[in-house]
Amino acid sequence: MRHGFPGSILIAALVSLSAVTAAGQTSAIPRMPDGRPNLQGIWQVLVPAAWEIQDHSPRLGVPGGQGVVEGNDLPYQPWALKRKQENLANRATADPESKGYLPGVPRIMYMPFPFQIFQTPTHLAMTFEYAQGVRLVYTNGTPHPKGPIQWWLGDSRGKWDGDTLVVDVVHFTDQTWLDRAGNFHSEALHLVERYTMTGPDHINYEATIEDSKVFTRPWKMSMVLYRRKEPNVRLLDYVPGLLMEEEIGERERRKTNQPRTGP
């Protein structure tokens, strides 16, 4: 009996090994008809960055978190660090999230709600369960519109760098925060995001934040986007502004003792 693998098994093993790229990433990611990575699907983060993007210990109601900021350092200018402390102290009312506003970018990416990606050769759309936000990334080679423009979710233009989608985002308001801990930015915010599938169910999301009015230098955050794999999973909606109004409506109804007649 000969020892060692039969030839056909050896060839199969070599073929599967050759599918691993030099970067160590599997190339077994879904692809669009044009060969680009297929980022479509429903995605959600698991890190608790929405509460605080840096390392933080738990508080009642707030899970502890290993931060998503590279080096765990936010290079605030001195005035901005003071502003961050004020924000933190006043966050119950100062946080735009408490008014039901769109949370801005990158914060909407790590709110604890799913979002869905749709992809054509010329556009990549992200639709968010949270506040029904929409980010439309133009991958058709068009430039940003001329400013000044102050949008809550910015203007996004993307292009492919190999299998990584690089998205350039500008035209922000200064009204959104980066988390619930008062970290913030100005209207000069400029983001460069990188989306890289590391497997069929994971996207590595990295964002470089540049804001010359608030920070002394650019800095990066990164996290994993996980594919929602439950059968028949759908995007629902969570519109905090309307949910707040619904509560107010309920209180009014109870106060005036209006009868509720069901269908």
Add this chain to the structure above:
Amino acid sequence: MNPRAVITVSALAVLGVALRVAAQTPERPPIIAGCPTENLAWHTCALQKARSFSPPRTSSGKPDFQGYWRSRLTQSFSVEGVAEDHPFVKDPAQRWDVGASEIVEPPDRKIPYQPAAARIGREGTNFREYVDPRTTCSTAGVPRLALQDPSQILQPPTDDHVLWLHEDHHQFRVIAIDQRPPVGRDITTWNGLSRGRWDGNALVIETANFNGYTWIDDSGNFYTNNARVTERLTMVDPNTIHYEATIEDPTVYTRPWTVAWALVRDTTPGGYELFEEACREGDRDLPIVRDLGFKFYFGGPWR
């Protein structure tokens, strides 16, 4: 490069009832795609024309609805139409436009309400006592979104979804092109949950799981969380879609009813792009409306 030059910060919310600014009614040319433009005549003619029209196709052979669209043959005030002698037509505070009924079935062109429901809709309880939910920055809902301009349709070449984006309050509708099982009845959403399928050259969208918190028009016409809406989009010519929506709700109607209008392609030279319309973030008028005593809707009269 987008030629639109005027960029504004978050859009102001629409004013409340007493100060209501008439929404701009789209122009109604005498002919669109070779068909007359009264809604019922349009409905019959456009569907006839569509039978012999071969639409542009995606790379996978599906009818290609992609692009930017604007509604025609619509007005925002009442799906049942606004007659010349309606008191709001000359009222300087309301300034409603005269307009045809968008309803093509039933033949009397009116919503087939059950009697109690007819007192809630049609400028009834909803209109008298409640803020139009769109004024509080909710979605216009279905089918009212299809008459808000502009919109954009995207069809990923994987053929598993159609995405309909609306600039109005940054709304989106996800249409899953498969026959996955419906979601349970206790899940309700503002724009419903939609499944789509192809019927020849028509895109058929079936939507349920509405929360019923939206109005169908400015008059307070409405449905409940029991509603189901079936829409059909069919291209009539390269720049025109025949749009129809059939609304069923056995809680408030005696039978289903259907509206029909046109979606025409935006042909802005140099191209077009949807802008962000951050309604809630720019709202300044809701406190005024509330001070006038209008209540938040959330289906109050029928829940």
